[in-house]
Structures are given as C-alpha cells and as structure tokens.
Amino acid sequence: MKHLLLALCLLTAAPALAQVPAPAPPQSKPILLLGGTLHVGNGTVVPDAAVAFDKGRITYAGAQSGLTADRAAYEVIDVKGQEIYPGLILPNSTLGLAEVEAVRATVDSREVGDFNPNVRSLIAYNTDSDILPTVRTNGVLLAQVTPRGGLLSGQSSVVQLDAWNWQDAQVRADDGLHLNWPPMVIKLSPAEDAVAVEKREKARQEQLRQLESLLTEARAYREQPAGRRENLRLTSLAGLFDGSKTLFIHADYGKEILEAVRMARRLGVANVTVVGARDAWMMLDFLKQNDVAVVLSRIHALPRRDGDDYDLPYRLPSLLQQAGVRFCLDYEGGQETSGSRNLAFIAGTAAGFGLTKEQALEAVTLSPARILGIEKDYGTLEAGKSATLVVSRGDLLDMRTNDVTRAFIDGRALHLDTKQTYLRDKFKGKYGLR
Structure with missing residues (x-):
C-alpha cells in the first residue's frame, strides 16, 4: 500500500x-x-x-x-x-498496442490461440500512449496497428496518431488480415535426428492443412444465402475474397513466399501483400508477375547468409524499385514500438543505397498509402x-x-x-x- x-x-x-x-x-x-x-x-x-x-x-x-x-x-x-x-505512414506496427515491451501488462498486441481472424487490433489501440508524441515529432502521422502472434493474428487498422479514442483515430478500419506463414523446417543442429525433423515437418503440414480448410470454409460461407447463422470467424475472412481486405502474409524465406502466395491465389484471395520479405531479391519476377506488394522489414540488418553481400539488406529497396515491384518500408523488429520513430531514417538508408531521395520518401508516404488503401486522402x-x-x-x-x-x-x-x-x-x- x-x-x-x-x-x-x-x-x-x-x-x-x-x-x-x-x-x-x-x-x-x-x-x-x-x-x-x-x-x-x-x-x-x-x-x-x-x-x-x-x-x-x-x-x-x-x-x-x-x-x-x-x-x-x-x-x-x-x-x-x-x-x-x-x-509519413508506418505499416505493420504495434504502436498503441504496446507501451513498455518488457512489461507484459502494458502489451496488448496478441491473442491466445493460432486462428484469430475475428480479433480487431483497432479496439485495443491506446490513444494515450506516451510513445505516440515521440513518433509524431519525427514525421510519422499515420500507422497501421497490427496484431501479433499465432498463425492468423487478426485484423489490422489504419489510424491517425492524434485522437481522443480509437473511434476518432480510425482512418480505415479492418483493412486486412495478418497471416504468419509457418517457417520452413530445417535441421536445427547436427545433434538433431531425422525423427525430430520429421515430427516438426508433420506439425507444419498440419498447420497448413488447417489454414487451407479454414479459408476454403470461409469462401463457401460467403456464398451462403442471407439469413444464415453468423459465424464471426468466417465473416471476418469474407473480405479476402471480394478484395475489400488484404491478406498480409508475414514470410521471409523465398520458398515460404512462393508457397504462401500460391496457396492464397489458389484459394481465391484477391489482394496479397508479403510482409518481411527479406528474400524478395530472389523472387522479383514472381512478385511482379503475381502483382504482389511487399512491406519490407528490417533493412537495418545483417545479411541472412554468409555468402550475401554486406549491403544486401540496404540495397533491397532499390532492387524492388528497379524490378517494378510495389513496396513500402516498415520498422518491424527489436524495439519496434519505440523505435518506429526512426522510420524516416530507414528510408534515408535506402536513399543511400540505390534509391533517390524522392523514391525513398515515396516508400514511406504514397507507397504505403496505396498498399493500405488510403491513397485517396493520404x-x-x-x-x-x-x-x-x-x-x-x-x-x-x-x-x-x-x-x-x-x-x-x-x-x-x-x-x-x-x-x-x-x-x-x-x-x-x-x-x-x-
């Protein structure tokens, strides 16, 4: 006391x-x-x-x-x-959902369970966060508040960063659903035997089977006549098939991007965006041909492989620009909530490694506005x-x-x-x- x-x-x-x-x-x-x-x-x-x-x-x-x-x-x-x-517009952010990331009671960015398509990050958005003013002073005025965790984390929303409550803050509610693609199964250490690897692979395949079953059921549910008993989980997924919502697939490795996009297209998902995409340089033609946008994460990072160029993460925005792939920049990663004030400097790094200053600016203004569906106003x-x-x-x-x-x-x-x-x-x- x-x-x-x-x-x-x-x-x-x-x-x-x-x-x-x-x-x-x-x-x-x-x-x-x-x-x-x-x-x-x-x-x-x-x-x-x-x-x-x-x-x-x-x-x-x-x-x-x-x-x-x-x-x-x-x-x-x-x-x-x-x-x-x-x-500036910050996509894929936990702004307003997490305050002190080391204090669990101040973090409201995830729900329990693997499949939570009906979870709405917007209603958890805290307009009184002490972090918001610090982000605005570096030019970030809008953000896509995004849930984390599980396989289907839930629905993100776009907000402006000066409001009394989440109702006043919303710019575009429930703009898309976020899918964390199951990572590839590789041998984690020389001591891991084949049985353990096979067990993890079976678990991954079961996750993918459940995901495909849910999306297939949601597409069929959408075509049912009016007056049916409402299912919140399936209703929240309906927008993926008429283009009113985007499926944001969080994946980094090339193989993950390939199989994720192919599954989404096969199941009739209209708009697909890949988030993270550190192997996007391997998939330029595929992304372009399938009209898949990219929310590029963590360009302030070390290369993923020993044989990669030291500056590959910094040059990746210019490689996407040259290939004609639609992309924007975010600040996902360590201390992503408080560090998101540095979004402008992420763009500055891209301008130092192949993009012009105006192309880099577009990657944090017009490009995210288009990807998030708010380009008419912002x-x-x-x-x-x-x-x-x-x-x-x-x-x-x-x-x-x-x-x-x-x-x-x-x-x-x-x-x-x-x-x-x-x-x-x-x-x-x-x-x-x-």
Missing part, C-alpha cells in the same frame, strides 16, 4: 507538460504555408512553394507564383528555407487530399538534419511536446544551457 501511494503521489505531482499532449482542435481558419520546398510524395519537388488548406483539406499545393487566392484570407506561416513533406500533398503534413528545417530522411517544426493531421496543428522535450528543457535550465 505504501508503494502504491508513493506511485500515485509521483503521478499527480508530474507537471502537465510531461504528459501526453491533448489532441489538437479542428482547423478553425484557412492556413497558408509559404516559401518552403514542397516534396509532393510522388517524386515531384517544388521550390518556393505554397500549400494552402482549409477545413482539413488541401486547396492548393504548388509553386507560390501559381497561387491566385487572396492571401489576406489565410493565416500565413512563413516556412522559407524549410521542407514540406506528406505525413500519401501525397495535392489539392483535395487531407492536409496531413510536416515541416522540417532540414532533410526529414537524414537523422543529422531532421528537425520537425510543424505538423498537421487533417489540418489540425499538432502539439510537438513530448516527455523527452520536457526533460531536455528541464535540465537545460538546471545547467544554464540554451
């Missing part, structure tokens, strides 16, 4: 600025950003640009010389010398789209110059205070620094 009272005292004594900032209010007046360099998100760069938006939608984005509207009607913000970017800065954007004093993709000065979601000006900035300012004051 004594420790509980002490904890409560510490929490109530914490200054307001150290807490998660309240969501920004709706845009109340037209805003005009003038003089910055506009990165549209589709490869176009406009120097000395103007971006105007009202009621959360962009009304003009282009050269300042082409702006014909009366500037007196806007709140004009001078961003000369700065860079204007679309808000991903680029064009008239008619959502005013979801960031302004940086330097290159957003370069960790040395990234300095976000302003951020807007649907035209709402975000607070960029975080616990880290509060502590920085606090101790600067203590030591007389500016």
Whole structure:
C-alpha cells in the first residue's frame, strides 16, 4: 500500500507538460504555408512553394507564383528555407498496442490461440500512449496497428496518431488480415535426428492443412444465402475474397513466399501483400508477375547468409524499385514500438543505397498509402487530399538534419511536446544551457 501511494503521489505531482499532449482542435481558419520546398510524395519537388488548406483539406499545393487566392484570407506561416513533406505512414506496427515491451501488462498486441481472424487490433489501440508524441515529432502521422502472434493474428487498422479514442483515430478500419506463414523446417543442429525433423515437418503440414480448410470454409460461407447463422470467424475472412481486405502474409524465406502466395491465389484471395520479405531479391519476377506488394522489414540488418553481400539488406529497396515491384518500408523488429520513430531514417538508408531521395520518401508516404488503401486522402500533398503534413528545417530522411517544426493531421496543428522535450528543457535550465 505504501508503494502504491508513493506511485500515485509521483503521478499527480508530474507537471502537465510531461504528459501526453491533448489532441489538437479542428482547423478553425484557412492556413497558408509559404516559401518552403514542397516534396509532393510522388517524386515531384517544388521550390518556393505554397500549400494552402482549409477545413482539413488541401486547396492548393504548388509553386507560390501559381497561387491566385487572396492571401489576406489565410493565416500565413512563413516556412522559407524549410521542407514540406506528406505525413509519413508506418505499416505493420504495434504502436498503441504496446507501451513498455518488457512489461507484459502494458502489451496488448496478441491473442491466445493460432486462428484469430475475428480479433480487431483497432479496439485495443491506446490513444494515450506516451510513445505516440515521440513518433509524431519525427514525421510519422499515420500507422497501421497490427496484431501479433499465432498463425492468423487478426485484423489490422489504419489510424491517425492524434485522437481522443480509437473511434476518432480510425482512418480505415479492418483493412486486412495478418497471416504468419509457418517457417520452413530445417535441421536445427547436427545433434538433431531425422525423427525430430520429421515430427516438426508433420506439425507444419498440419498447420497448413488447417489454414487451407479454414479459408476454403470461409469462401463457401460467403456464398451462403442471407439469413444464415453468423459465424464471426468466417465473416471476418469474407473480405479476402471480394478484395475489400488484404491478406498480409508475414514470410521471409523465398520458398515460404512462393508457397504462401500460391496457396492464397489458389484459394481465391484477391489482394496479397508479403510482409518481411527479406528474400524478395530472389523472387522479383514472381512478385511482379503475381502483382504482389511487399512491406519490407528490417533493412537495418545483417545479411541472412554468409555468402550475401554486406549491403544486401540496404540495397533491397532499390532492387524492388528497379524490378517494378510495389513496396513500402516498415520498422518491424527489436524495439519496434519505440523505435518506429526512426522510420524516416530507414528510408534515408535506402536513399543511400540505390534509391533517390524522392523514391525513398515515396516508400514511406504514397507507397504505403496505396498498399493500405488510403491513397485517396493520404500519401501525397495535392489539392483535395487531407492536409496531413510536416515541416522540417532540414532533410526529414537524414537523422543529422531532421528537425520537425510543424505538423498537421487533417489540418489540425499538432502539439510537438513530448516527455523527452520536457526533460531536455528541464535540465537545460538546471545547467544554464540554451
């Protein structure tokens, strides 16, 4: 009891600025950003640009010389010398589902059991997470919150990162289902005998049989007449066959990708995206021919095999780009929740190993918007789209110059205070620094 009272005292004594900032209010007046360099998100760069938006939608984005509207009607913000970017989009993330990854009670990213297609990550999304403000300060403004665990983990949803609750946060609810493809069975050590290997292979084949049976049953259930008794598991899978949901297959090895995509196509799944895909460089023609998109994970990694080039993970985005395979970047891996603030720098690495800067930017803006089905409103800065954007004093993709000065979601000006900035300012004051 004594420790509980002490904890409560510490929490109530914490200054307001150290807490998660309240969501920004709706845009109340037209805003005009003038003089910055506009990165549209589709490869176009406009120097000395103007971006105007009202009621959360962009009304003009282009050269300042082409702006014909009366500037007196806007709140004009001078961003000369700065860079204007679309808000970055983070796919395949546990943001808002996990707070302190080492503390089990703060992790709500997985459900028990192997087959949970009816699980919805959206309703577990925590808009009060202390991590969200730190991610926004590096330009990440939207995320696909994704369940983990089991064979069929459940359904992900796309959210914007400044909201009172999950209902306000949702951008696209239940956009897809996530399948963790059973890994290939290989001999784990010289001491493992053939019987043990065969036993694991039989277990894997049984998982695949159950998966195929479930998907086959879901397709047949979808074709049943109205008035049938509802089955939540089968109902949640129906969207895979009419294209309203995407099947996100988490697989890395080439053989796994091959058999997973072939099974999905054979069973009539309309939209397939491979997540992880570290062996995608072996499957370029296959991915292109089958129109399979890739959410590329962990390019800040060592090569998988001794014979691979040292820079293969860094070059993989450019190999996909050259082959014409649709792809985007994520930040899955160790400390993926807190580390997701570094998404921009993942793209920066790709720009240093074959992609142009604008291609790298597209891999974290327009490309994920297309893969997640939200490109109508997000991903680029064009008239008619959502005013979801960031302004940086330097290159957003370069960790040395990234300095976000302003951020807007649907035209709402975000607070960029975080616990880290509060502590920085606090101790600067203590030591007389500016």
